[in-house]
Amino acid sequence: MAMLINGQPGEQITALDRGLAYGDGIYRTIEIRHGQPRLWAWQYRRLAADASRLRLPVPDAALLLDEIGQLADGVVQGVAKVVLTRGVGARGYAMPADCQPTRMVSVSAWAGYPPERARDGVNVRWCDTRLSCQPLLAGIKHLNRLENVLARSEWSDPDMHEGLLLDQRGLLIEATMSNVYLVQGQRILTPRLDQNGVQGMLRDWLFAQAPQLGYQLEEADLGPAQLWQAEQVFLSNSLIGLWPVATLAGQALPQGHPCCLQLQALLAQQD
Amino acid sequence: MAMLINGQPGEQITALDRGLAYGDGIYRTIEIRHGQPRLWAWQYRRLAADASRLRLPVPDAALLLDEIGQLADGVVQGVAKVVLTRGVGARGYAMPADCQPTRMVSVSAWAGYPPERARDGVNVRWCDTRLSCQPLLAGIKHLNRLENVLARSEWSDPDMHEGLLLDQRGLLIEATMSNVYLVQGQRILTPRLDQNGVQGMLRDWLFAQAPQLGYQLEEADLGPAQLWQAEQVFLSNSLIGLWPVATLAGQALPQGHPCCLQLQALLAQQD
Incomplete structure (x- = not known):
């Protein structure tokens, strides 16, 4: 599995992230075919709608597509996951005034279900x-x-x-x-x-x-x-x-x- | 802030943890006074009850107390947080048969509310x-x-x-x-x-x-x-x-x- 966190290779996040503390974030699971996310326009539209509902900053479509593409390069069939959280804030449920979201993009092998x-x-x-x-x-x-x-x-x-x-x-x-x-x-x-x-x-x-x-x-x-x-x-x-x-x-x-x-x-x- | 993750100093967890993916875990927030968690017996009883309800392995009380004590040494007044998740598993909602929970213990400065x-x-x-x-x-x-x-x-x-x-x-x-x-x-x-x-x-x-x-x-x-x-x-x-x-x-x-x-x-x- 390969992962980018806010664009940087890695798979560790701080335990202070609100995604962990409160589940304060969203995600999508996306099929990769021949290096590309399938039905991307539909996936992005839903991701953006969900982010808006939770008042999370909506990540740029081109940025996400680029990050998925970097990780999916050469992958014939795989699974991408995009997770977007409200990042780190002060203690407490209140949304930080200056939200610095955490963006996790990963691509892993096709787990596959029997056809x-x-x-x-x-x-x-x-x-x-x-x-x-x-x-x-x-x-x-x-x-x-x-x-x-x-x-x-x-x-x-x-x-x-x-x-x-x-x-x-x-x-x-x-x-x-x-x-x-x-x-x-x-x-x-x-x-x-x-x-x-x-x-x-x-x-x-x-x-x-x-x-x-x-x-x-x-x-x-x-x-x-x-x-x-x-x-x-x-x-x-x-x-x-x-x-x-x-x-x-x-x-x-x-x-x-x-x-x-x-x-x-x-x-x-x-x- | 000082943190132990499964007993080791650090504050990073893998983004594959089920605590992040699904909010699959529990937590407690605990007042520290003079290096000790206040009302510890009450805190632990509730932590253990919550863990059981979610079928999480209940961590040993002495282990948790020791970890809080390590971090709270010399702290006159502070805040401890214990987070317990179902750890990393295969993709999907099913609980892993062999659950390796993630245990995060942290102590930070007293944020304080006006008395x-x-x-x-x-x-x-x-x-x-x-x-x-x-x-x-x-x-x-x-x-x-x-x-x-x-x-x-x-x-x-x-x-x-x-x-x-x-x-x-x-x-x-x-x-x-x-x-x-x-x-x-x-x-x-x-x-x-x-x-x-x-x-x-x-x-x-x-x-x-x-x-x-x-x-x-x-x-x-x-x-x-x-x-x-x-x-x-x-x-x-x-x-x-x-x-x-x-x-x-x-x-x-x-x-x-x-x-x-x-x-x-x-x-x-x-x-």
């Missing part, structure tokens, strides 16, 4: 962990991720690939590391993320791209029962791409709708 | 930020503190000393960095922390010590209106001690009940 998951579908379960509701943080890929850690700790079976999360209201929100979609004819429904959840870059991309395949992607309040009424359920995440869901809690879900396959084909064409 | 606040009382305001409800994390002093950061960012007036927080249900929970108490005769009421909030060490101490002064400390569901019916409102935190509240949102609150003064006197005798 048959995208083809054959994945097994998912319900998590007991229920997401809290906090509109001020909803959708942001921030560094306060203990709920995801607790949810992911509920299982260790390697044949169970993801866990679905309800929130305190009983609504379906997401899976531990991916967004979720329910296909019904030409409609695709995905949970509203105005109370909780992480707005993945591919979710934005799907909103923009689904119509050209004749699909209408819409936000909805979705309960767990609606998963069984869908013609297909699939997941998205910048590293996994799109995964159809084969089984939920050990029961087969409907398969065979072409939607996920069509979207996968469209996604495969993207740089 | 007249404890005597004359403080000015508090309402925060617009509402705490979310998450029983799995409630009470724990974990590293996911963005709600506190947002709440504390709501004001910058140095004469406003704390901000009170309601939760999504509209119940009073705490202030941004302190617990809150309402005195009514010989009863002291404090918010239940089973859905959110941070269980401060002094809150535990008050539960144990208040009876010897003839006070009964009880948890309750408290709404904002009850602050105006209390004979006294006060705050607790390991560095501020106990602060009576003089004004709320610019209006004077009832003063003159001896409770806070009596508890301050008892606290002053503690090592």
Whole structure:
């Protein structure tokens, strides 16, 4: 793994950084292909939106792209991670008046998921962990991720690939590391993320791209029962791409709708 | 400031630590007096309880005490901070099977609050930020503190000393960095922390010590209106001690009940 911290090679930060003290920052995980970050415009747009929501200075797109490019040079397939924190401040929660953010850019080897998951579908379960509701943080890929850690700790079976999360209201929100979609004819429904959840870059991309395949992607309040009424359920995440869901809690879900396959084909064409 | 990381002098950690990536850890802030951590037994009990709740290995009390003692040697008054994270793991939320926690112990100069606040009382305001409800994390002093950061960012007036927080249900929970108490005769009421909030060490101490002064400390569901019916409102935190509240949102609150003064006197005798 190679890393730049505020542009300098290294992988150490001060333990006084607010990213550690309070989780006061954001991040993105980005696929690298042939030395370049995939879907960069979508990634950057989301990074910038999240930074603005937390009143973090938005780093320059060209600067980030240059730093990723330095580390990704010659990398055929890999994973970049960008972490942006509010840097070091005086003790206490108050945001420093003169914020000197910490910018961490790293590129590591492609950890890879078996490609048959995208083809054959994945097994998912319900998590007991229920997401809290906090509109001020909803959708942001921030560094306060203990709920995801607790949810992911509920299982260790390697044949169970993801866990679905309800929130305190009983609504379906997401899976531990991916967004979720329910296909019904030409409609695709995905949970509203105005109370909780992480707005993945591919979710934005799907909103923009689904119509050209004749699909209408819409936000909805979705309960767990609606998963069984869908013609297909699939997941998205910048590293996994799109995964159809084969089984939920050990029961087969409907398969065979072409939607996920069509979207996968469209996604495969993207740089 | 002096720091030990896993017992070694230094103040740098790897940017791959889960404390940074996910806020996957806990901390305590501890007053140092004459080279020793004050109310250590209470601090350690809470640290150990929080670690257990997050399934972090609980560090040995003697080890922590030794490390604090090394750094605090000769310090008349100072601030120690202990941060404990789940260390470095593979990518992803899953807890590493073989957890190698990161233990950071630091001692810095006494930042100090003006002593007249404890005597004359403080000015508090309402925060617009509402705490979310998450029983799995409630009470724990974990590293996911963005709600506190947002709440504390709501004001910058140095004469406003704390901000009170309601939760999504509209119940009073705490202030941004302190617990809150309402005195009514010989009863002291404090918010239940089973859905959110941070269980401060002094809150535990008050539960144990208040009876010897003839006070009964009880948890309750408290709404904002009850602050105006209390004979006294006060705050607790390991560095501020106990602060009576003089004004709320610019209006004077009832003063003159001896409770806070009596508890301050008892606290002053503690090592």
